[in-house]
Amino acid sequence: AAMLAGLAPIANDSGARTGRRSIRAGRPAPRRALYMAALSARRYNPALTRFAKTLQAAGKPPKVILVAVMRKLVVLANCLLAQDRLWTPNPP
Structure with missing residues (x-):
């Protein structure tokens, strides 16, 4: 699911070299919507x-x-x- 939104970390490795992970590709519309949701969730959701x-x-x-x-x-x-459940602050 994270890959479809373009949020999965993609490795930049070659041989023995390990590069930085970055996000790319994916669908831009869900990523834009998630950006605004993440701004709000970071401020108001205690767990996040x-x-x-x-x-x-x-x-x-x-x-x-x-x-x-x-x-x-x-x-x-x-x-x-x-x-198939709703979000609750304390999961069952």
Whole structure:
């Protein structure tokens, strides 16, 4: 699901060299919608706020943190759809 939205980290490796991971491709419309949702979720969702603060403490740049929150939202939505349930602050 993250790959369809263009949020999956893609390796830039060749031989013994390991490069930086980046996101690319995917569908731009869902990525744009997730960007706005991630801005709001980072500010108002306590779990995602903690996740973002953890990444910030690790020294990650703000854009990387936002993309990580976007990817987390996609994974969460995929999980909720697979289990056919609604989101709750404390999962069952």
